[in-house]
Amino acid sequence: MGVTCLRREAKLLQQDMNRSFRIGSLSELDDDVLLHILSFLPFKEAIQTSILCKRWQYLWTPISILDFTQTTESAEDFMNFIGRTLSLRGSSKIAKFKLVGRMNALLPVEALVSVAARCNVEDCELHLKHLEVPLFFPHSLHNLATLTHVHIERAHQRLIVHPSICLPNLKTLKLCDAVFFEEQLTQALFSGCPVLETLHAEDCFWEGVTTVSKPPAKLQRLIIDEPMYQNPYNPVVADEFVIHGDGLRQFNSTGHFYFDYRILNSALLEELTVEGNLPNTHRRSVSECRF
Template sequence: METTCVIQKTQKKQKLSEKEDIDGNIKSLGSLPEEVLRHILSFLPTEHAVRTSVLSKRWEYLWVSIPNLDFDRYTYDKRKFVERELLMNFVDRALCLRDSSSVIKRFTLCCDVLLDASRVCTWISTAVSHNVQELNIDIRDFDVVFSLPSCLFTCKTLTSLYLNMWSYILKLPTTICFSNLKILTIKDVTFSNEYLTQQLFSGLPVLEELKLEDCSWGNLKFVTISAPKLHSLSIFKMEVLDDDIGRSGDLCLVMIVGDSLKEFYYEGLMFAEYCLYNSFRVEKAEIVTKSKYDRIPTNIARFLWNLLIGLSRVELLRLSSDMVKVLSDSPEFLPHMPMFNNLIDLIIVDNEVDIDCTVLLKILQKSPCLQTLNFSKGISLSLNWEEDDMILDPVPACFLSHLKWIKVGRYFGLEKELFAVKILLKNAIVLDKIIITFPFSYTRNFEEHVKVLTQLLELPRRSQNCKIILE
């Protein structure tokens, strides 16, 4: 009984001690300068930052001047979607109580517009008036004609803008100038006015990074993207609108002008022609497109060839196997393959590629300084070649002087794969290593697996220093 009493007293004392510690921490936190407290609150979700107003009189209005405001209907409450009207009222209150002299560093808005177009525009205008620096707008479900506030397009403090309008037509004002914008992402919009669209992409004097995701050029014929400091351009076109398919014979020409461009990425379906003009310094490029879709434009091969010509100074090039196939189906362009004198790394992605593919062989022959060759999804032959001497004829210059490293992914041990690897080893004179990886789904039994490994390790190697590494 005495023991029980002692335990209870100890537990009670321990709880009191914990409470004192908590109170002490609160008092200690509350003694910090307001600027420090606001900085701490900026790391909390806006909803949680607002809840701190109940802690004490000093905390009551600290949240109204925090630098980051995030209003996202779809991630606001991880357990369920926030009721739309609750979110709308909360945004109204948060911006209404906002300290007029406080700066908004980041403002994120994700909601359904419906009939509240003027309300949404007011919020964006308020963010601009507070010298917003990073603005993320993700809006959808427009029940009325909607235009973003014109003050957004002349915001002098904005450095980063993300705009997603879910297949809505982007209406642009007559005056556009983002004097400090460095990062711009536009997603799922349709451009409708050629002159104003041209104004948009010409009013970006310090832009460094541009991403266009699932955007449609609508009925536009010609657009120039001209940003003197543009470092990276990424274009993703995964979704296809009916207008895109219907206009397959009359597509937009997009001229990309920028002497500072270092990285270019294109992924998806190609329903516009992109030409790189004076972009001689591009170091990294990726073109991942597809060939197996209905109603493919007849001039898509020409589009791809023009892209390759604009990337002739590239150092790292990543191509999809489907793109290589598209080009192979249009041999009339083969004589116009540019020289890739600076190309060091070549990567083929998406699917396996045939080593005897005419376009692949042509690229290899036009890349005299190539050092690494990566077939990330495997390699094969289009035919069962008994005599392989004719395939690499002539042998690419890089095989004789520079090619040091080859990787072959997704190796299953098929005869065509073995012949393809044999061709590489037979012709790569200065090769240091070839890495061959087996897929996780590889299901051969132990004896067959040993046989496949033995076949690879026994292949003749032209380079005496070449190591075969199996993974």
């Protein structure tokens, strides 16, 4: 083979290599592929890619899992960042909205959750341990048909729900450090979630509630983690937790046993776990806890 032919072959090979490298670069990928890559980044880092070039400016906006976790920034800067982000996204669907911050005012939180509700959020997670006022179950979520999962964490403040609450598709409800303070409202919360499958109450108190009964008919998993620290027994705290367990398959309880637990119609129960310590101020024998 002559020198001319070798040069021609080498040139063609170099062209093929250059084409391969171009195909492998980010700039050659479709927007759908780039968006998939962005979905693996922490949400805040995905937003920061908007400064790379004009094409990337709004590429992140269809991301449907929004995790807003406050770090070192002030509450005001944090809230402004969330507001700008939600404004740029417009009405794109939100699959999950997570808010973790040190906010101490209720109205801004309600406004943010309202935006998520208008975007048909399915999973809402709120960690609001610095709020020092009673927390109304977010008004914009009270009748949201798209909602399937809710997780709310408080700082032992009363959780207030509207008597007409109706979450027809909610399947998982986790409440942490909340105070249930009225029997009628507590029952309204349970009856307003007809297809609830998992209920997890962690470090919650039941102030002014004497009996908690009739959980959702489709409830399959009930997890109650009572506070492990000492707490003087208050006679207005719920004394008995009555569970109509027609479909209940799993029951787990840990803590100080402030309640008697009584499960009715538990033929489907597959897993039962009870562990913890009995407080000196409200000592019950395990035999008195009826299962």
